[in-house]
Amino acid sequence: MTGSEILSKMRERFGGRLKEVSEKSPKRIYVTIDRADIREMTQFLHFDMGCRFNIASAVDTDKAFEILYHFTKDDAGVVFSVRVFLTDKNKPEIDALTPMMRGAEWIEREIHELFGVTFTGHPNPERLLLPDDWPDGVYPLRRDFVPPKRDDREVKKS
């Protein structure tokens, strides 16, 4: 099945719930959906169409947290990037994909600790990369993150 065939099936299934579709090239297709549809989209792409879950990548923009879920259809040579906007910047939340697809466990933990996005229903929302003594509520890949200043080292004069 080619990328555009999958895309037309997707249009059939999601209809008006596809907010935006851009075929950047035959190999790269970006679609924007509402965050409530992410599990259904994963069901469609990963389980029904047999796409491989590449990874998710989050971006902190002025208006929203943006998460892109990348899925690859290997035998068609096409990458689908599903874009979701989390507009409530104070309380970004989205359904976790881990309960349906174990391959998403680590990246959801990573996005949670680096961006502070809550993945509801994640079975194991533990830290992955940051040290155990990292303060709660500090998210290093957010735009407003200010790196701690290095301690002024005392230079002893001999």
Next chain:
Amino acid sequence: MNPPNQPDFKALKSMIPIGPYHPLQEEPEFYKLVIDGEKVVDIDVRIGWNHRGIEKLSESKHFDQSIFIVERICGICSSSHPIACVQAVEDIGGIEVPERALYLRTVTQELERIHSHLLWLGLAGHFLGYNTVFMWAWKYRELICDIMEAVTGNRQNYAMMKVGGVRRDLTPDQSALILKKLDELLPKVEMLKGAVLDDPVLQARLKGVGILKKEDALEYSALGPTSRASGIPADVRRDHPYAAYGRLKFNVITQEEGDVFARLVVRVLEIVESIEILRQCIKDMPKGPIDANVKDVPEGEGIGHVEAPRGECFHYIRSDGTNSPVRHKVRAPTYMNFPTFKSTVVGQTVSDATIILAAIDPCYCCTERLTVVRAGKRKEVALTAEDLIRLCREKTKKIKEKVTGNGI
């Protein structure tokens, strides 16, 4: 209810932490094995000891420097990350790369694959107590490092890639050198292939160990030789042709069994395949420019992915039209292959854990020390890396005795 003074033996489980640091390994990781007797009942992996914030760092550099940064993510994959990175930038701008540059990228990528697979083969031999394999594999890997040194000036971190092309051309002398070294390498690899794949002890030791079922590989989205050994014929080189791979003929090696032996077979056969690809590259390489002289990177977003020795390496870059990326996401293959431990190690014995953990070829784990904590008794037994490897080797020795009758 147990009588007083007698522990509930069924509930007794031990926890074995492995890692996070070991001076022999390039990357620290931490495994927590929960064992019941000899058998592993659960495993947890903790990463982050080597987190250098490269994604964040890259956002503070300009595009040329980003390539320099990602090249240093891993010394072994130091051509895969830069290629994925420049491809992502080229995807943003729709930049056409000159033919010759595409071939040169392929050459670096395949040389890297050979040296990485040989490195893994050596390590696997070492853990199993086959130190001759270890010595051989690493000796022949030197041939590749020599080529890299002659062609790029560096044995690792080749600094070959740039947006729109490559940095150095290949002279006729260098092409001849590559072909000569490959001619030298091929019989050695064939010899290793025979020695490893036909060895009855290795077969008995590795077959049926650490099986990753096809459906598990799909659910975890496992990559590279790890998934190909489980019967998934996915290879970025063939499925999403980049560099010159669309113009070359090669086979995607797969195996059905999904055990450690299958992964060994995949890697060894891929070395032979890579040598063939390299020969085609040198023979067919067109003449012409090696650089498209890209000046600006426009606004937009792009994805670049390549087949690194361990699997697909994925880069996502977003640009706002300035000269540094707004977001640079890097996903290395081990990130997807690691969590498969949950299905491969559980149910196996401690003596197999080392080789199963090694079989996905992580930038290999850190068997720094091993502490057995007996619940209830508060007694800690600290074992060293040597102990873990010893356990692994003793099992090989036992099998050897059975197979050959004398253990030699």
